[in-house]
Every structure is written in C-alpha cells, then in structure tokens.
Amino acid sequence: xxxxxxxPRYLIKTRGQQVTLSCSPISGHRSVSxxxxxxxxxxxxxxxxFSETQRNKGNFPGRFSGRQxxxxxxxxxxxxxxxxxxxxxxxxSSLGGGITxxxxxxxxxxxxxx
Amino acid sequence: AQSVAQxxxxxxxxxGNPLTxxxxxxxxxxxxxFWYVQYPNRGLQFxxxxxxxxxxxxxxxxxxxxxxxxxxxxxxxxxxxxxxxSALYFCAVRDPALNTGFQKLVFGTGTRxxxxx
Numbered sequence: 735x736x737x738x739x740x741x742p743r744y745l746i747k748t749r750g751q752q753v754t755l756s757c758s759p760i761s762g763h764r765s766v767s768x769x770x771x772x773x774x775x776x777x778x779x780x781x782x783x784f785s786e787t788q789r790n791k792g793n794f795p796g797r798f799s800g801r802q803x804x805x806x807x808x809x810x811x812x813x814x815x816x817x818x819x820x821x822x823x824x825x826x827s828s829l830g831g832g833i834t835x836x837x838x839x840x841x842x843x844x845x846x847x848x
Numbered sequence: 849a850q851s852v853a854q855x856x857x858x859x860x861x862x863x864g865n866p867l868t869x870x871x872x873x874x875x876x877x878x879x880x881x882f883w884y885v886q887y888p889n890r891g892l893q894f895x896x897x898x899x900x901x902x903x904x905x906x907x908x909x910x911x912x913x914x915x916x917x918x919x920x921x922x923x924x925x926x927x928x929x930x931x932x933x934s935a936l937y938f939c940a941v942r943d944p945a946l947n948t949g950f951q952k953l954v955f956g957t958g959t960r961x962x963x964x965x
Contacts, residue, residue, distance in 0.1 A: 738891070767952065777938065777955040790952060824891055836882060837953060839891035 736761065738840035740825050746846045752813040755843045759806050759827030766808040767837065768800060771822040780823075783808055812845075820847045850875045852922075852939045854956035861929045862964050869924040869959045871939030880942035881922045882953065883913055887935045895937075898922060909933070929963045936960050 739758040747753050759766050768780040779792040783802035800810040806827075812819055822844050826837035852873045861867045873879050880899055884892040896907025903915045913924045924937060937960075940953040 740891075769955075776957050779952055779954075782952060826892075836894045836897055837892075838894065839884075841889075841891045844889075 738825055738827050738838055740823075740840035740843050742843060743841060744844045744846075746848060747815050748848050749815055749817060751815050752811060753815060753845060754809055754811045755823055755825075755845075757808045757810075757825030757827075757840060759808070759825075760838055763827035763829055763838070764806055765828045766802055766806065767826045767828075768808070768810050769824045769826065770794075771824055771842070772820075777824070780810065815847045817847050820845060850941045850943050850954050852881075852941050852954065852956040854937075854939055854959045856959050857957075858960040858962060860962050860964065863931050864928050867926050867929040867933070867961065867963070869937050869939075869961060871922045871924065871956060873920050873922060873939075873941050875941055879915075879922075881913075881915065882940040882942070883907065883911070883922075883924050884938045884940060884955075885935045886938065886958075892938065895924070929961075931963050931965055934961055934963045 741756045765784045767782040769777050770780055771777050780794055781791045781800050782789050786802045797813045802808045822842045824839050824842045826839045828837050852871055854871055859869055882897045883895040885895055886892050895911050896905050896913055898905050898915045906912045911926050913922055915922050936958050938958050939956040943952040943954055
C-alpha cells in the first residue's frame with residue numbers, strides 16, 4: 735500500500751513569488767492535513783480537508799491556502815512568499831472518520847525562500 | 849487549550865541501555881496521546897497512541913509508553929536502545945475541541961535522542 739506522496743520534495747523560491755505543493759494521500763483516506771515545521775516554531779497546524787471541504791484552519795495568514803480534489807489529493811498554496819515561510823511542509827492523511835486514527839505523514843516538501 | 853511539553857531538548861544514552869523520553873500533557877477531558885519519530889530529512893512516523901485502556905501502550909520498533917493520569921505524563925520508553933533509534937521524537941495530543949472526526953494534533957517541541965555505540 736503506497737504511503738503519502740508529496741511533491742516536490744525540495745524547492746527554492748524568491749520573496750514575492752508563490753508556490754504550490756501537492757499531496758496524494760493513502761488510498762482510501764479522505765482527510766488530508768497540512769503542517770509547517772520550522773526550527774523555531776516546531777510543528778504547526780495549517781489546515782485540514784475532508785471530502786473537499788476545509789474543516790479547520792490554523793493561525794496562519796491568508797497567504798496560505800489549500801484545496802482538496804474529489805480524489806482526495808490536496809494542494810496548498812503560499813502566495814507572496816516571505817523569508818519566514820522557509821520550512822518543511824508536511825502533509826498527513828487519515829481515514830477521517832473517527833477519533834482513534836493516527837495520522838500518516840509524507841516525507842515533506844522543503845521550501846527555501848531567498 | 850490542549851498542549852504537551854517535552855522538557856528535554858536532547859537525551860543521550862548508550863546502546864543497550866534503557867531509554868526514556870519524557871512528555872507531559874495538559875488537556876481538558878480525556879487525553880488522546882501519540883508519539884511520532886522523525887529521521888533526518890524524512891516525515892513523521894507513527895510509533896504508538898493512547899486512547900483508552902491499559903496504561904502501558906506498546907508500539908512499533910520495541911517502543912512503549914506509560915500513561916500516568918496522576919502525573920499527567922506519557923513517557924516513551926525502550927528497554928534496550930539501538931544506535932538506529934537516534935532521531936527526533938515528538939509527543940502529540942489530539943485537539944478534542946472538535947467532535948467531527950477531525951484529526952488535528954498539537955505537537956511538543958521534540959526531543960533529540962542520541963544513542964552512542
């Protein structure tokens with residue numbers, strides 16, 4: 735069974751640009767969450783999608799957005815990039831139907847903003 | 849708000865010795881607790897979880913964790929450490945404010961485990 739796939743794995747952008755990251759969840763998983771990991775702030779929740787609907791959003795500015803498609807694949811977009819957006823962006827999937835299911839994480843997309 | 853604390857930035861242990869990585873939690877209601885491990889340049893891998901039931905939870909790679917309600921702790925343990933266990937370990941608690949099946953986790957700051965040969 736294939737795991738969570740994130741693309742691209744590494745990317746470099748300059749300030750002011752935008753970026754789109756992609757996540758393909760485990761087959762059958764309907765929930766996709768995104769987390770940002772930085773040395774200073776640790777792991778912080780961005781948002782979660784279930785059946786194409788955003789169910790919750792973390793405390794990030796509106797420059798961070800996402801969506802989920804009918805096949806459960808998800809994308810997140812960051813516009814007007816800032817240096818502080820440099821981070822490892824992790825996608826996680828789960829069945830989404832109950833409280834006992836763990837999250838399965840992808841390898842992450844490492845974004846560097848110059 | 850739900851939170852977990854990992855008081856140690858780094859834990860050093862010799863191979864073959866037992867290891868403990870500490871985690872304390874602060875929650876309203878019943879805690880749903882998790883441990884994850886992260887190897888360099890990799891995503892997080894699930895180790896184990898406590899939802900309810902036995903206070904001693906067994907997980908992957910020989911790890912176990914003990915849930916202690918009176919001390920609000922959920923320490924990760926392994927009887928005999930391996931060099932390959934060297935990694936970053938995260939304790940996490942599920943945010944229970946949502947009863948929709950939504951799986952948001954609040955993570956601790958992480959503890960780096962270094963196992964020396």
